[in-house]
Amino acid sequence: MHIGQGQLFELYYDDGRAAARILCSPLLVPAPGQYLLAHDGSDAPLAVPVFQAGPAADGFLAASPLPRAWTPGTALHLRGPLGRGFSLPATVRRLALLAWDDMPARLLALLPSALRLGAAVTLVCESAPRDLSAEVEVQPMKALDEVLAWADFLAVDAERESLPGLKERLGGRNQLSVEAQVLVRTAMPCGALAECGVCAVRVRNGWRMACKDGPVFDWNELKE
Ligand code: FES
Structure with missing residues (x-):
């Protein structure tokens, strides 16, 4: 588990595939099914669980929903990866x-x-x-x-x-x-x-x- 800074780099209008691209250290990128807890430094009381929707350069694609207040450039305090993700068997066909x-x-x-x-x-x-x-x-x-x-x-x-x-x-x-x-x-x-x-x-x-x-x-x- 790591603690670090990230940034919401871009938002996507069609969020069925991914809601946003988040820039962060590779150490913070959650595996499929794992999550990060992210907080934008505002007075929002709770951090938000963020799941991976796919890989992306210098970070990862994040699945929706994300807080509406997060816009491109929003700095994020990140903690994770957390929890147990999917374990795909090597034999899957x-x-x-x-x-x-x-x-x-x-x-x-x-x-x-x-x-x-x-x-x-x-x-x-x-x-x-x-x-x-x-x-x-x-x-x-x-x-x-x-x-x-x-x-x-x-x-x-x-x-x-x-x-x-x-x-x-x-x-x-x-x-x-x-x-x-x-x-x-x-x-x-x-x-x-x-x-x-x-x-x-x-x-x-x-x-x-x-x-x-x-x-x-x-x-x-x-x-x-
Ligand atoms: S979120 Fe508090 S115990 Fe799981």
């Missing part, structure tokens, strides 16, 4: 990305490593970003079963409150036919510094903190 209830930007951070491993990638979402790489096939939510039957690894982005619906859609207590990990989105105000418990996620054997035990969890851990 058919990667499915499922943006369950939001834009897929946080999942798209996985693209460079998946393509480097030679994996085919299919994104399942309701609205795909416009400037997506041609190497990614996009499918609507109604094709999910078909995509699950094809994939050998599934990466999901879902809000904590949406997990019951996700579990039901993925077969309830039945075994999922594919290895899966879920980025659980929730407020993470203290980033494990104060053990506030706001980010608690229900798992098989009790509760885990998304800020330090996640925010990426194995599917089997989440499944009750």
